[in-house]
Amino acid sequence: MAIAPLEARFQEKIDRDIKIEPKDWMPPAYRQTLIRQISQHAHSEIVGMLPEGNWITRAPSLKRKAILMAKVQDEAGHGLYLYSAAETLGISRDEMITQLHTGKAKYSSIFNYPTLSWADMGAIGWLVDGAAIMNQVPLCRTSYGPYSRAMIRVCKEESFHQRQGFDTLLVLSKGTDAQKAMCQDAINRWWWPSLMMFGPPDDESPNTQQSMQWKIKRFTNDELRQRFVDVIAEQIKLLGMTLPDPDLRWNEERKHYDFGAINWDEFWQVLKGNGPCNQQRLDARRKAWDDGAWVRDAAKAYANKVRLKKEVA
Amino acid sequence: MDHTIKMNRYGDYGDREAAGGQQEAKANANEWPLWEVFIRSKQGLDHKHVGSLHAADAQMAIENARDVYTRRMEGVSIWVVESKHIHASNPDEAESMYDPASDKVYRHPTFYDLPDEVKHM
Numbered sequence: 432m433a434i435a436p437l438e439a440r441f442q443e444k445i446d447r448d449i450k451i452e453p454k455d456w457m458p459p460a461y462r463q464t465l466i467r468q469i470s471q472h473a474h475s476e477i478v479g480m481l482p483e484g485n486w487i488t489r490a491p492s493l494k495r496k497a498i499l500m501a502k503v504q505d506e507a508g509h510g511l512y513l514y515s516a517a518e519t520l521g522i523s524r525d526e527m528i529t530q531l532h533t534g535k536a537k538y539s540s541i542f543n544y545p546t547l548s549w550a551d552m553g554a555i556g557w558l559v560d561g562a563a564i565m566n567q568v569p570l571c572r573t574s575y576g577p578y579s580r581a582m583i584r585v586c587k588e589e590s591f592h593q594r595q596g597f598d599t600l601l602v603l604s605k606g607t608d609a610q611k612a613m614c615q616d617a618i619n620r621w622w623w624p625s626l627m628m629f630g631p632p633d634d635e636s637p638n639t640q641q642s643m644q645w646k647i648k649r650f651t652n653d654e655l656r657q658r659f660v661d662v663i664a665e666q667i668k669l670l671g672m673t674l675p676d677p678d679l680r681w682n683e684e685r686k687h688y689d690f691g692a693i694n695w696d697e698f699w700q701v702l703k704g705n706g707p708c709n710q711q712r713l714d715a716r717r718k719a720w721d722d723g724a725w726v727r728d729a730a731k732a733y734a735n736k737v738r739l740k741k742e743v744a
Numbered sequence: 745m746d747h748t749i750k751m752n753r754y755g756d757y758g759d760r761e762a763a764g765g766q767q768e769a770k771a772n773a774n775e776w777p778l779w780e781v782f783i784r785s786k787q788g789l790d791h792k793h794v795g796s797l798h799a800a801d802a803q804m805a806i807e808n809a810r811d812v813y814t815r816r817m818e819g820v821s822i823w824v825v826e827s828k829h830i831h832a833s834n835p836d837e838a839e840s841m842y843d844p845a846s847d848k849v850y851r852h853p854t855f856y857d858l859p860d861e862v863k864h865m
Contacts (some may be wrong), residue, residue, distance in 0.1 A: 589816075734804075
């Protein structure tokens with residue numbers, strides 16, 4: 432069949448909200464967009480374990496340590512759901528990991544910032560996971576079946592992440608002056624990078640329109656960012672803290688919060704690899720991969736040996 | 745050593761060809777095989793497909809499935825099947841496969857218009 436009728440049939444399915452499944456015909460650009468987006472998402476979950484892993488051994492109590500370990504284990508799980516969704520599109524796991532390690536594939540820039548104090552664990556849960564949830568909930572309805580199913584699973588688990596983060600900050604916000612200061616400092620440092628997580632503004636996001644037409648994305652970057660600001664600007668009142676934006680105020684006419692200009696230079700710089708921790712994060716991933724090579728080889732050799740023995744017997 | 749091999753994954757049977765054949769997966773020959781995971785959420789229900797994972801053998805696939813797919817008591821039983829063993833129907837043949845069923849309304853009980861006096865049927 433020629434391409435044009437296939438494309439028409441594909442778009443008709445999308446328009447009728449019929450999910451696309453791995454074996455269905457899809458335009459090569461749809462496939463490529465999904466591979467890029469899903470693998471980038473998977474890499475973000477895996478690299479996202481690093482800033483938090485930094486605090487597991489230094490969590491202030493056994494309870495907080497257990498919670499943090501559960502959360503980091505969830506991130507690993509989320510990465511694996513997403514890698515397997517991407518694999519249904521015809522890219523191999525090893526290829527994706529190679530793309531991450533060579534810098535060809537990106538991951539969320541937020542994880543290139545350092546975690547300087549315990550309060551950062553709270554701020555990451557509340558703001559970073561909060562922003563992620565805002566992005567991910569509409570992705571549960573994304574047009575590609577395996578991606579949608581993975582996101583439903585992720586979203587079910589993610590809500591605990593945000594709640595434990597807010598809970599951590601709530602405790603600090605009621606603590607000593609030093610603890611309050613630590614809480615405010617973490618919020619100050621994570622606020623702007625969290626807003627950048629939604630991606631460049633709509634007029635500078637060339638892929639958005641096509642992704643919306645294919646229903647990979649359901650809302651634009653700016654729509655989701657605004658929604659996030661509106662929610663957080665209210666929640667912060669309960670912490671008795673402030674967001675580091677003098678221009679943040681309720682706009683009665685728009686029924687939304689106005690907020691200040693985002694420093695997009697910083698965003699592009701971090702994306703290009705010049706953030707505070709880019710090198711450190713990639714080095715850690717490469718080292719984990721290289722150091723684990725003998726385990727992968729040994730398990731494979733053992734499985735082969737057992738299989739051969741069975742065949743002989 | 746990197747070389748290109750043809751891999752059969754769950755559900756991707758034939759779709760690369762349809763998309764122009766540019767999606768040949770490059771795989772490391774040492775990559776652990778892919779397994780499809782099926783979970784029974786409670787006694788009495790069917791096992792349901794939940795996703796896939798890599799493992800060196802079936803035992804490891806079950807152990808990994810436990811960690812990846814049942815962290816919150818989602819299951820009481822796990823099946824794993826190596827993905828290459830799954831064969832799927834071709835969506836291009838959906839019409840000839842399933843359409844013949846749509847004009848046989850007499851297979852449904854509502855096709856038969858019976859008097860109201862008939863009880864217990």
